[in-house]
Amino acid sequence: MLFDATTKDTFLNIFEGAPERSLKAGDMLVHAGAEAESVYNIVEGTLMVTRIGNDGRRQVMSFLFPDNFIGLTTDRYFFAVQAVTDARVVSRPRAVLESRLEEDAEAGKAFLNMVYRVLENSMDLVYSIGQRTAVERVAVFLLYLRNRQKVVLNVDDDAPVLSRINLPMSRQDIADFLGLKKETVSRSFTQLDERGHISRPDNSHAVIDDLAGLRKLAGIQDFSSPLRPGQSR
Amino acid sequence: MLFDATTKDTFLNIFEGAPERSLKAGDMLVHAGAEAESVYNIVEGTLMVTRIGNDGRRQVMSFLFPDNFIGLTTDRYFFAVQAVTDARVVSRPRAVLESRLEEDAEAGKAFLNMVYRVLENSMDLVYSIGQRTAVERVAVFLLYLRNRQKVVLNVDDDAPVLSRINLPMSRQDIADFLGLKKETVSRSFTQLDERGHISRPDNSHAVIDDLAGLRKLAGIQDFSSPLRPGQSR
DNA sequence: CGAGGTTTTGAGGCGAGTCAAGGCGTGTGG
DNA sequence: CCACACGCCTTGACTCGCCTCAAAACCTCG
Numbered sequence: 001m002l003f004d005a006t007t008k009d010t011f012l013n014i015f016e017g018a019p020e021r022s023l024k025a026g027d028m029l030v031h032a033g034a035e036a037e038s039v040y041n042i043v044e045g046t047l048m049v050t051r052i053g054n055d056g057r058r059q060v061m062s063f064l065f066p067d068n069f070i071g072l073t074t075d076r077y078f079f080a081v082q083a084v085t086d087a088r089v090v091s092r093p094r095a096v097l098e099s100r101l102e103e104d105a106e107a108g109k110a111f112l113n114m115v116y117r118v119l120e121n122s123m124d125l126v127y128s129i130g131q132r133t134a135v136e137r138v139a140v141f142l143l144y145l146r147n148r149q150k151v152v153l154n155v156d157d158d159a160p161v162l163s164r165i166n167l168p169m170s171r172q173d174i175a176d177f178l179g180l181k182k183e184t185v186s187r188s189f190t191q192l193d194e195r196g197h198i199s200r201p202d203n204s205h206a207v208i209d210d211l212a213g214l215r216k217l218a219g220i221q222d223f224s225s226p227l228r229p230g231q232s233r
Numbered sequence: 234m235l236f237d238a239t240t241k242d243t244f245l246n247i248f249e250g251a252p253e254r255s256l257k258a259g260d261m262l263v264h265a266g267a268e269a270e271s272v273y274n275i276v277e278g279t280l281m282v283t284r285i286g287n288d289g290r291r292q293v294m295s296f297l298f299p300d301n302f303i304g305l306t307t308d309r310y311f312f313a314v315q316a317v318t319d320a321r322v323v324s325r326p327r328a329v330l331e332s333r334l335e336e337d338a339e340a341g342k343a344f345l346n347m348v349y350r351v352l353e354n355s356m357d358l359v360y361s362i363g364q365r366t367a368v369e370r371v372a373v374f375l376l377y378l379r380n381r382q383k384v385v386l387n388v389d390d391d392a393p394v395l396s397r398i399n400l401p402m403s404r405q406d407i408a409d410f411l412g413l414k415k416e417t418v419s420r421s422f423t424q425l426d427e428r429g430h431i432s433r434p435d436n437s438h439a440v441i442d443d444l445a446g447l448r449k450l451a452g453i454q455d456f457s458s459p460l461r462p463g464q465s466r
Numbered sequence: 467c468g469a470g471g472t473t474t475t476g477a478g479g480c481g482a483g484t485c486a487a488g489g490c491g492t493g494t495g496g
Numbered sequence: 497c498c499a500c501a502c503g504c505c506t507t508g509a510c511t512c513g514c515c516t517c518a519a520a521a522c523c524t525c526g
Contacts, residue, residue, distance in 0.1 A: 130412030179363030
């Protein structure tokens, strides 16, 4: 597949001086089924990985942010990657990545670690969609965005900036990510607001007023903690 | 995380002559949160990867079959691995795997390809749980088991053996895998039966009578085909 | 043959989906 | 700069699919 990194990994130096490409919101960077000739790294903006069924049902697999890597697949892309906001990416031929990973064992290790993190994210999503209620899923989603922002800004977990959550994607996008309908996402935001967990200055922002409460709802100690879900039955 | 391979990959030769361990149905091979000292390969039997929330909700992430690899994580296991049936696995210290991947670029490539396949499987599951109805999920599940069996037996897709599906796991396990309740899984089997897609000689077997119909229900041409879901909207 | 567990089936409830209307924000053209 | 139009978001009323709770059927194993 294609997907996201999260930290500055050693292998990312293949993108130094790489050609840049600008995308408008809505533009497709990668089409499902296309040959995976290039790999990308995000410089600015938000993108999303989507998979669309024969009958039109769409699942958003992941949202991607600056410094996230795109290109986790063997020879063909199985999923599409689309710009959510205007964005800039840098690209390199896949072969450049591959020879880098072959030559430098350290880079190979870092790359593998990134793939593991992507796999973790995917499993987090499986757990969310499979086990949590609508409100819980939206709560987890906000914590997920908060954590991404924390990584992008490279700040402490208690940094005040993190309480203001940017929501560049539409309600429909969120719904397709969480396995809900857009109306349900909207109602869930309203509920979190009414319960005092969040407030909503405008449609593309949410402010976390009660982090502990959100985390409790999500059944999570800390989104980036090693034992996220806990292990007792 | 930890997880599964699917074919005989070059890196698997680290398990040649490795010590074997026997498991009884229900035994835990790996505990969530434990240090990942060893990696495993399945010789015989069925296992499953699970994640359990604080409140007891359980998500089965994957079922594992012979020649599937267990050990996709950095330093700690985030998930548990449990035997579904009596099983035998071989194990090696993680360090052995790591040095193998470092020394042999070919093995590293094969390993990475396996991780990609695992990631694909995980995304397939996200799509199923997020977008499909109960009956569709069970239909896809049967095709998924059929495909696994095809790989294990190394036979053609139209091999008659494949029509008889072995279901070593309980209805509860299936439910926790598909994000449903066990009663719903049961009702979905009944529906597939009534519609003439399958028959059920006993509780641990299903026979596919109408492969084309199942595939249509699942919205899939072929489970192992490159463009599984299709790409039009 | 009986006990315990699992699966199936049934009846009823509830959470999320559907369909539809209204509100709000944004951007464009007058 | 305002007015309007359009798209997106929210809210409401109603529906439906899956869940819950419960009982009966079945299977397994002593």
